[in-house]
Amino acid sequence: MSDDPYGVDVVACKSRQQRLLAEMVEHGLEWVVLTRRESVQWLTGAYVGPLFAPAAAMNTEGRVTLVLPSRKTSLTVAADExxxxxxxxxxxxxxxxxAASNTVMMSALPIKLRHVGGEWSQLGPDLLADCEGNVINIEPTIFRLRRQKDNDELRMLRRANDANRAMYKLAREIVEPGVNELDVYNELHAVAVQKLGEALTYFGQDFRSNARGGLPRDRKIEAGELYILDLGVGFRGYYSDNARTLAVGGEPSAKQVLAWERVSEVFPLVESTVRPGASCKQLFEEVQSLLDKSKPWVFNHHLGHGVGLAPHEGPHLNPSWDDTFAEGEFFTAEPGLYHEELRAGVRLEExxxxxxxxxxxxTDYPLGL
Amino acid sequence: MSDDPYGVDVVACKSRQQRLLAEMVEHGLEWVVLTRRESVQWLTGAYVGPLFAPAAAMNTEGRVTLVLPSRKTSLTVAADExxxxxxxxxxxxxxxxxAASNTVMMSALPIKLRHVGGEWSQLGPDLLADCEGNVINIEPTIFRLRRQKDNDELRMLRRANDANRAMYKLAREIVEPGVNELDVYNELHAVAVQKLGEALTYFGQDFRSNARGGLPRDRKIEAGELYILDLGVGFRGYYSDNARTLAVGGEPSAKQVLAWERVSEVFPLVESTVRPGASCKQLFEEVQSLLDKSKPWVFNHHLGHGVGLAPHEGPHLNPSWDDTFAEGEFFTAEPGLYHEELRAGVRLEExxxxxxxxxxxxTDYPLGL
Structure with a gap:
């Protein structure tokens, strides 16, 4: 066991391998070959960053072969080889x-392959070219399995949120009329790095005042605007995503306060509705109806989504999917109301x-304007 | 023409399309289909960031079809459709x-495809499945063509270096005993964002004092160490990469000064050697011989490489390749000498x-310790 409380948890990785194994049996697959970086990390714990091309394979005995950049082979991972x-x-x-990674992986796979699951968005024509049976696209299965977070993943996600907590605390100290959006962005980045004690693997989302979102501009913020800070970092591949809205100058208008109250009212509804088996789409629709009462202010985006090794995952609190909540899922709820007269809106995300x-x-940090 | 001097240069993109067209004729290809983000940007100017899956195709008439995320279709690009x-x-x-992007692209391609070039590392089994002729891997050709930079690309690379110039200037002000590597990292990031006036698309390389390299640690730097700052930003997809070494405390040892002098002597050799037709490998070997005279201090990495839409591109100043310099190539030269007694070494990169x-x-910025 590493001294690092956020080191790779081999036992948890192996429990994910068992879940994938059960899916392989169900699909009649003899092998699964993973070539997307997030999938490889999910299965084995290996985080290698964006410049490399790892691969992982598992057979029906649950034996895992991992192909890593040569300088990363000493990483703690859950793999047999x-x-x-x-x-x-x-x-x-x-x-x-x-191609180099695929060649190494092919040398480790049986010459005659039948019934393999691969990841179609990152497969390449060389990797499973000699497969004599079916190659099915295993990506939808992986994405489905990734919805349910194990304890090690929740630990990483909570850790990433330590950065978010520090960023909102600092934002409440530094956001005032005349501050440049770029400087806010830089100071939030700095405090996140200081909090985590290492470089981030991602930094993004929304940093514009008097706007719905976007990256920071070279622009001074003004009293009376609302500043939606929808913040996300990457902590060793795991993402954070939540939001607060600040009233620049500290004296929000009556309409801005009312919009904040209306948005805040969504959370009790979320908290009383969500349980295993509840419909994500139906929750979205109830929130849409609730916020539609505040017209002409509009709520016209998703209510939320899972977060993990990608910034957006299932479950989808969204009318375009028909997902059902299940135990262990980590999700955001991010109701908002927008209108020019609100300069330019309120979004709160838990x-x-x-x-x-x-x-x-x-997300226990203060919710106020 | 956009007001932005760093906006997409459609004419320059079209000249790259003509260069690719000449290669298609030579390979007897009827279509080229590009699915790697850097390749799509190189051909059409479309920068979409890491979360999306664009594609571009060109036929033998030079007609370019570009598939973009729906919210990015208003970007200025060099495409006919x-x-x-x-x-x-x-x-x-x-x-x-x-898959969604591929489906749109397939609908735009002829039903019967023959003799197509695709990018094998990002192709997917669905995209060219119905091709009746040969599918060749066009990636090596694209990488070769990318070595030669057009004026618009040199403009982007020079702009990215404006951030590096600002970072080294600041580093000379803030690097002193007791400063934390994480704080140096944060302040350099901040000044780069301020200089470019927008969020970076990459930030990385080496931020460790008394070490050869790596991301910053939660550690205070000490007098007498050498601090190799090998800095890189991303400016709308284009990378920067150069290095300076600072003596922490401002009083380098005689050995540190000597190592700096030996490393500095490499640049006149580079400058008198490089011209179209010169051997990159031979230059590497001459530099290796020169620096080997400083044993036990070691030079044991590449001498340099191209930079562009990837942090490492051709030409390779490296014994593992046998490249030849050609006009229009942008490259780094980064000699170094390392040893414990140097705490821990000098690298300079132009x-x-x-x-x-x-x-x-x-790179006109000061080279001194």
Whole structure:
């Protein structure tokens, strides 16, 4: 066991491998070969960053082969075999890393392959070319399995939120008329790095005042505007995503306060509705109806989504999907109301985890304007 | 023409399309279909960031079809036809973006395809499944063409270096004993954002004192150490990469000064050697011989590489490749010497562009310790 409380949890990875194994049996698959970085990390714990091309394979005995950049093979991972591929030659990144990784993986797979699951968005024509049976796209299965977070993943997501907590606290100190959006962005980035004690693997979302969202502009914020800070970091591949709205100058208008109250009223509805088996789409529709009472202010985006190794995952609190909540899911709820007269709107975003009987809120930081 | 001097240069993109067209004729290809983000940007100017799955296709008449996320179709691009794919449903990113983009692209391609070039590391089994002739991997060709930078690309690379210039200037003000590596990292990030006036598309390389490299640690730097700052930003997809070494405390040892002098002597050799037709490998070997005279201090990494839409590109100043310099190439030269007694070494990295008769240095900022 590593001293690092956020080190890779091999036992938790193996429980994910067992869940994938059950799916393989159900689909009649003899092998699954994963080539998307998030999938490889999900299955084995190996985080390698965006410049590399790892791969992982598992057979029906649950044996896992992992192909990693040669300089990363000492990472703590959940795999029975770790094989290196040459990601660099004499320090220079190779253009053909994916092919090199695939070649190593092919050498570890049986010559005659039948009934394999692969990831179609990152497969390549070389990897399973000799497969004599079916190659099915396993991506939808992986995405479905990723919805349910294990304890190690919740630990990473909570840790990423430590950065968010520090960012909102600082924002309440520094946001005032005349401050430049770029400087707010930089100071929030800095406090997130200080809080986590390491460089982030992602930094983004919404940093514009008097706007619905977007990256920061070279622009001074003004008294009377609402400043939606929808903040996200990456902590070793895991994302955070929640939002607060601040009244620039500290004296929100009566309409701005009313909009904030209307948006805030969504959370009790979320908290009383969500439990395993509840419909995400129906929750979205109830919230849409509730917020539609505030016209001409509009709510015209999703209510929320899962977060994990991608910024958006299932479950989808969204009319375009028909998802059902299940225990262990980590999701955001981010109701908002927007209108020019609000300069330009309120969005509040909380994070929850679905429990056996309901949901638990994870974002305990102040919600006020 | 956009007011933005760094906006997409449609004419320059079209000249790249003509260069690719010449390669298609040579390979007997009827279509090229590009699915890697950097390739799509190189051909059409479309920068969409890491969360999306664009595609571009060109036929032998030079007609370009571009598939972009639906909310990005108003970007200025060099394409004859821009088709949207649904990257989100009601604000939520879809897991199956690559498949959605491929489906739109397939609908724009002829039903019967023969002799197509595709990018194998990002192709997917669906995209060219119905092709009746050969599908060749066009990636090596694209990487080769990318070595030669057009004026619009040099403009982007120079702009990215404006951030580096500002970072080294600030570093010389703030690096002193007792400063934390994380704080140096944060302040350099902040000044780069301020200089470019927008969020970076990348921020990285080496931020450790008394070490060869790596991301910053939660650690105070100490007098007498050498601090290698090998800095890189992303400016709308284009990378920067150069390095300076600072003596923490401002009083380098005689050995540290000597190592700096030995490393500095490499640049006159580079500048007198590089011209179209010169061997990159031979230059590497000459530098290796020169620096080997400083044993036990070691030089044991590449001498340099191209930079552009990837942090490492050709030409390779590296014994593992046998490249030849050509006019228009943008490359780094980054000699170094390392040893414990140097605490822990010196690396200096300059950028050059190959001209018709030699090379021009682009990094004019102070080189001293």
């Amino acid at each position: 770790v094989l290196p591929y040459e990601e660099k030659w004499c320090s220079t990144l190779r253009d053909e890393q994916r 994070n929850y985890v679905v429990t056996a009987t309901g949901c638990e809120k994870l | 821009v088709l949207p794919y649904e990257e989100k449903w009601c604000s939520t990113l879809r897991d199956e973006q690559r 950028n050059y562009v190959v001209t018709a008769t030699g090379c021009e240095k682009l």
